[in-house]
Amino acid sequence: MNKLLPHIYEESIFKVDYDYLFKKNIKVVLFDLDNTIIPDNICEINNDIKMLFNNIKNIGLKPIIFSNSPKKRIKKVADILDIDYVYLACKPLTFKFKRLIKKYGLKKSEVAIIGDQLFTDIKGGNKVGIKTILVKPISEYDPFLTRFNRMREKKILSKLDIKESNYEEM
Numbered sequence: 001m002n003k004l005l006p007h008i009y010e011e012s013i014f015k016v017d018y019d020y021l022f023k024k025n026i027k028v029v030l031f032d033l034d035n036t037i038i039p040d041n042i043c044e045i046n047n048d049i050k051m052l053f054n055n056i057k058n059i060g061l062k063p064i065i066f067s068n069s070p071k072k073r074i075k076k077v078a079d080i081l082d083i084d085y086v087y088l089a090c091k092p093l094t095f096k097f098k099r100l101i102k103k104y105g106l107k108k109s110e111v112a113i114i115g116d117q118l119f120t121d122i123k124g125g126n127k128v129g130i131k132t133i134l135v136k137p138i139s140e141y142d143p144f145l146t147r148f149n150r151m152r153e154k155k156i157l158s159k160l161d162i163k164e165s166n167y168e169e170m
């Protein structure tokens with residue numbers, strides 16, 4: 001399988017079918033933070049996001065923030081949402097994925113990751129063997145390195161012809 005190809009492609013975290021993930025025996029959903037939950041340069045959590053995470057918990061899924069950003073930024077958001085977090089996750093490297101799976105006593109098949117970047121979130125998730133869900137980035141502003149990756153992403157996405165909401169293939 002192409003390591004850059006997500007299992008599911010959605011418009012945003014609000015469009016993901018969390019009930020379906022639960023039915024498919026997913027227990028933990030890892031969330032990238034920057035440009036997946038909130039824009040890169042902002043640290044505000046609005047009510048829509050709070051309600052979404054409450055819904056996700058009520059469904060029976062455990063959301064965990066899994067971000068390459070430093071602790072301070074991650075902790076602030078995780079505390080507001082009252083969820084666990086992993087900072088400096090080093091995606092697409094897999095050792096922190098593996099550590100988390102072991103720590104929570106999970107099987108790979110019980111974990112999914114949602115993120116906006118093919119070269120970190122999706123590649124890392126696929127390498128470790130969990131379900132991967134790509135969402136569109138929230139903000140147009142990206143740091144330089146991300147901007148470079150975006151150009152490569154666009155090329156790949158146009159070649160892959162990714163269909164949205166391909167849940168049946170999970």
Ligand SMILES: [Mg+2]
Nearest residue numbers: 032034035116
């Ligand atoms: Mg991101």
